[in-house]
Amino acid sequence: MSKVISIINLKGGVGKTTITVALAEFLVVVKQYKVLVIDLDPQTNSTVSLIGEDEWEKRNKTNQTLYHLFKDHIDDTCDFNLEKSIIKECSNLYGGLSNLHLLPSSLDFVQIQDRLINIGQTALIRPFDILKRTVSSYINNNYDFVLVDCPPNLGIVTKNGLNISDYYLIPTIPDHLSTYGIPQIISNVNSFNRRTESNVQALGIIASMYRSNVTRHHTTLKTLQTKCAAGELPRLFDTKIPLAAKAADATHYEAEGINTLKQKYGSSGSNLYEAFSLLTEEFCEYVGC
Ligand SMILES: Nc1ncnc2c1ncn2[C@@H]1O[C@H](COP(=O)(O)OP(=O)(O)OP(=O)(O)O)[C@@H](O)[C@H]1O
Ligand SMILES: [Mg+2]
Secondary structure: OOEEEEEOOOOOOOOHHHHHHHHHHHHHHOOOOOEEEEEOOOOOHHHHHHHOHHHHHHHHHOOOOHHHHHHHHHHOOOOOOHHHHOEOOEOOHHHOEOOEEEEOOOHHHHHOHHHHOOHHHHOOOOHHHHHHHHHHHHHHHHOOEEEEEOOOOOOHHHHHHHOOOOEEEEEEOOOHHHHOOHHHHHHHHHHHHHHHOOOOEEEEEEEEEEOOOOHHHHHHHHHHHHHHHOOOOOOEEEEEEEOOHHHHHOOOOOOOOOOOHHHHHOEOOEOHHHHHHHHHHHHHHHHOO
C-alpha cells in the first residue's frame, strides 16, 4: 500500500511545489523509496521542475496529462491512458531518478476547471472521484509514496487530490496573512471527510521561506506553536525551510551543473540541503516509515 499525501494551502506562492519536489527527491535518493508526484496544478510547476518544458510539450501534444483525464470525463473522449501518462524517470538529479515518477499537469487545465463543477449533474461519477477511480489501484500497487501538488485553492481539483490521500500537509510562510486561512483549510477538509466518509488526516504545518532575522516570523511561529499545543491546529513541523535563492534555482530543470542533491540544494550560505534532509526525517517519523 502506498501512502498518499496532498500538499495544500488556500494561499499561493507559499512553497507547496518546492517542498513537494524536494521531498520527493529526498525520499527517492536518501530513503530509497519509490515515489510518484501527481501535479494537479494547472500552473504545471512541479511538472516543469521535474521534466522540463520540452518534455512537457511533447506529453501535452500526445494527450497524456491530467488535463486529458479530466477532459475525457467532461467531453466524453477517451484520450487519457494512465500507464502511458506516467513519466518514469524524472528530475535532473543523477541524470534522472528511475524511482521518481510523475503524472504531469497541463496549462490547458485552466480552461476546464470551471466546467468540472457541472459534471456531477449529468455524469455517473462525482466530480471529486475522477482521479481516484483512475489511479487508486495502480498507485497502491506501484509506489511507496505519492505526493500530490495541489493548486492554491480547495476547489474540485484539490478535492480530487484529497480523495486519494491519507494525509495532507500545509506549507506556509510564517507571517500573519499566510497563516490566516489555515483554520479554514482544516475545517474544509474535516467537512470533506464527513461528506465522503473519508479520513484524510493533517500531517502538519511546515514553515517555509523562513527568515531567522525577521521578528514577525518568530512571533507567528510562537502563535502557531501555542495553537498546536492547545489542539486548535495540527502539529507544526520542527523543521523550517529557510528563504534561500537556491530554492528558486532548483526549479530550473535545465540548470547546468546539477547532479547531486547537494549541488541542487546546498551551497555556502544556504542550509536548504540540511533543511530538506531534516524535513525528510521528520516526515518519515510522522508517517511511520
Ligand atoms: N525556501 C525558499 N526560498 C526562496 N524562494 C523560495 C523558497 N521556496 C519557494 N521559493 C520560491 O517562491 C516561489 C513560490 O514557490 P512555490 O512555487 O513552491 O509555491 P507554491 O505554493 O507552489 O505556489 P502556487 O500556489 O503558485 O502553486 C517560487 O518562485 C519559488 O522558487
Ligand atoms: Mg505550486
